[in-house]
Amino acid sequence: MFCVDGLVLQAKKRGEHDLFLQVLTADRGRILICAKGGRSVRSGQMPVSQPFTYSNMEVYEKNGFLWLKGGSVIHSFYSVSEDLESFAVASYMVESVQDFTDEGVTDESVLRLLLNLLYALSEKKAPPDLVKALWEFTLLSLSGYAPDLQGCAVCHKGAPAFFDIQNGRLLCPECKAREEVRAPSEDEREESRMIAPVLDETLAAMRYLERTDSKKIMGFPPLGPAGRINLEQLAESFFLYHVGHSYKSLSFYKGMKGEVEKR
Ligand SMILES: [Zn+2]
Numbered sequence: 001m002f003c004v005d006g007l008v009l010q011a012k013k014r015g016e017h018d019l020f021l022q023v024l025t026a027d028r029g030r031i032l033i034c035a036k037g038g039r040s041v042r043s044g045q046m047p048v049s050q051p052f053t054y055s056n057m058e059v060y061e062k063n064g065f066l067w068l069k070g071g072s073v074i075h076s077f078y079s080v081s082e083d084l085e086s087f088a089v090a091s092y093m094v095e096s097v098q099d100f101t102d103e104g105v106t107d108e109s110v111l112r113l114l115l116n117l118l119y120a121l122s123e124k125k126a127p128p129d130l131v132k133a134l135w136e137f138t139l140l141s142l143s144g145y146a147p148d149l150q151g152c153a154v155c156h157k158g159a160p161a162f163f164d165i166q167n168g169r170l171l172c173p174e175c176k177a178r179e180e181v182r183a184p185s186e187d188e189r190e191e192s193r194m195i196a197p198v199l200d201e202t203l204a205a206m207r208y209l210e211r212t213d214s215k216k217i218m219g220f221p222p223l224g225p226a227g228r229i230n231l232e233q234l235a236e237s238f239f240l241y242h243v244g245h246s247y248k249s250l251s252f253y254k255g256m257k258g259e260v261e262k263r
Pocket of ligand 1: 176
């Protein structure tokens with residue numbers, strides 16, 4: 001038997017009473033744990049078997065599976081379920097983290113980032129759209145896709161005003177214009193559309209996020225409404241471009257936002 005601190009990403013029904021838990025841990029990566037009686041209210045396993053719950057779990061190995069013996073809750077972020085938009089963003093985070101984690105592969109920084117942002121979401125430290133952008137941008141940066149934000153990547157002189165989503169770099173207006181002139185083929189024109197304006201305040205926030213420990217993630221320089229929208233759009237395009245596919249939970253979030261805006 002061993003003890004492990006883990007966050008339940010997903011709980012899938014297994015038979016009438018049991019659950020298969022997908023758990024993200026600091027020292028064993030993403031693991032699958034079977035909770036016998038995890039669906040029963042009388043079971044002591046129920047509190048630690050809830051999605052968005054971070055617990056110290058007692059686990060044993062039998063017949064090639066990991067089984068939950070018991071445990072105690074360290075922190076439950078289940079209150080994100082009380083608000084539909086927060087719930088949608090939390091679901092998107094736990095769905096997309098699967099592309100960045102693996103069984104046996106330990107990366108504590110990803111788990112820390114997820115815990116800190118679930119906390120921000122459950123405590124309403126920031127609006128859900130902004131938490132989503134912080135997740136997308138910082139997760140990519142932690143996972144080896146950190147963009148080069150020093151200055152214009154071509155001339156190293158002009159003030160950067162554009163973010164090149166595909167290459168993760170900045171361009172000044174002159175170098176951006178030159179890139180576009182040089183793009184005669186359909187494919188290259190498509191690529192040049194992936195160069196989007198970046199505001200100074202957004203760039204300041206991105207620079208902060210790229211180098212800051214996730215514990216201090218909410219301390220980024222303040223963003224006005226335009227800077228926030230700019231960050232949200234850039235983070236999502238940058239994220240989806242590198243992941244290469246969308247997510248069910250993201251479509252749900254977008255559909256829900258569309259409904260809210262129509263009202
Ligand atoms: Zn330049």
